[in-house]
Amino acid sequence: MSSNNTASRDVVVVGAGFAGLYTTIHARRAGLNVLGIEAGSDVGGTWYWNRYPGARCDVESIDYSYSFDEDLQQQWRWSERYATQPEILRYLSHVADRFDVRRDYRFDTKVAGARWDEDAQVWHISTSAGDTVTARWLVMATGSLSQPNLPDLPGRDSFAGAVYLTANWPAEGVDFTGLRVGVVGTGSSGVQSIPLIADQAAELTVFQRSANYSVPAYNRPLADEEWQQVLEEYPRRRKESWNSAAGSPWGSYSVPYENLAPEEREQVLAESWTRGGVLYGKAFERQTIDTEINDAARVYFERRLRNIVRDEDLARDLTPTDHPIGTKRICTDSGYFETYTRPNVHLVNLRRDPITAITPGGVQTESGFHALDAIVYATGFDALTGALTAIDIIGRHGRTVRDAWKDGAQTYLGIGVPGFPNLLTLNGPGSPSVLSNMALGSEQQGSYALRLILHAAEHGYSSVEARSDAAAAWTAHLGEVAGKTLFADAPSWYAGANIPGKPRTFMPYLGGFHTYTARLDEVAGNGYPGFVFSEN
Structure with missing residues (x-):
């Protein structure tokens, strides 16, 4: 598409992982004109990029799957209790085939930026292909763990040997046979990959900052x-x-x-x-x-x-x-x-x-x-917020999400961001996200986003925005819930501790998946208090 070509959509969904696929499938079912944008060459999200040796989900495969379609649930056969990355990727590819979802996606395309147009009440979304898409709604299904963290070590880029990142592993794999290999980091990807790398390498040296359970x-x-x-x-x-x-x-x-x-x-x-x-x-x-x-x-x-x-x-x-x-x-x-x-x-x-x-x-x-x-x-991610702050998402008064969250992320219910009308975030800060089964969580998040979109359309509203006071209260509630637990004592990526300079705030909702879902249902049932609806 040429750089001056502008396409208009009801909804743009960014990401083709569990949340993005669910939302795109159900947006189309709801009669919305939807476009998905994905940086990878195919569906999969986190499971497209994380191909490192030993990559495996830590939720049982029979639970780490969609529940919205009974035929899908009955016909897909998991082979192991904890599925490996290739099997999870095959599952998501099967879902994409079954629901013909790829026709709604542009692959190998990144969102370069997005700007809210107050007069037209739409988002102008620029892509790495050089074009612009306008959309009433921008749904960020960019994942909780999708922005890789590469530590800024002295001389890092001077190394003459091969360098790999577990969060962006070569699709063709890597053969370490006979090599002297160093692994930096002992989080989940390090713990899973180290035994398999050790099987091949002549010598393996693990550089551990923090021991993990x-x-x-x-x-x-x-x-x-x-x-x-x-x-x-x-x-x-x-x-x-x-x-x-x-x-x-x-x-x-x-x-x-x-x-x-x-x-x-x-x-x-x-x-x-x-x-x-x-x-x-x-x-x-x-x-x-x-x-x-x-x-x-x-x-x-x-x-x-x-x-x-x-x-x-x-x-x-x-x-x-x-x-x-x-x-x-x-x-x-x-x-x-x-x-x-x-x-x-x-x-x-x-x-x-x-x-x-x-x-x-x-x-x-x-x-x-x-x-x-x-x-x-194997140094993990700028979790929960990194994928959103990496993009120039410009809301009201020329303010970016990066600026709005410089002192810590604030959302209302993990869905809406004050100052950013019609921007909906899935599995990000303020939601249970990584503290729950992300497959069901993605269904819950995508479903709620579409409920909000359809509610606005039904009542003739052109925009919906989270109120600042509601977001402040919800964010304070996150901290209060975490503060009653031992999580508050941990220097974890849940609180941004793995990223130098990142504000230390506990980002996920720790009150429980069911409790959170009930809260969202209560808000919807009461007409969405905490959100401001506007007519064009």
């Missing part, structure tokens, strides 16, 4: 009998998920911690451990609220770790000390701690021995030099 996935193939049972139980399982705190059917043990004998508590922790990964974080009610309960879960973790890593100094370096267990996302691994017992794997504790420079030949720390052929940055 990780629990084995206990992954397994789904046998035909188990799968048949899943299909039969889907109605109950989905109902439980929609009425849960995190969008999955798993809850905490029914008997309170204080009512159990020590051996019973141990049994609950052991059973929860075998559920795998993040599910260990909810063995007991109040586990991320009550310090005594949290300490019990921590001590059990440390004992399991030392059963694997017998070297006391190494075990101590691998033991988290900067946050209560579960207040940073517990990683889900396959042989992570076992990897450090291999002779070709070395751990550098950056708190004791920080990086002073990246050089053409490797990494210099205070204590010595590490010669490397390749560096992998």
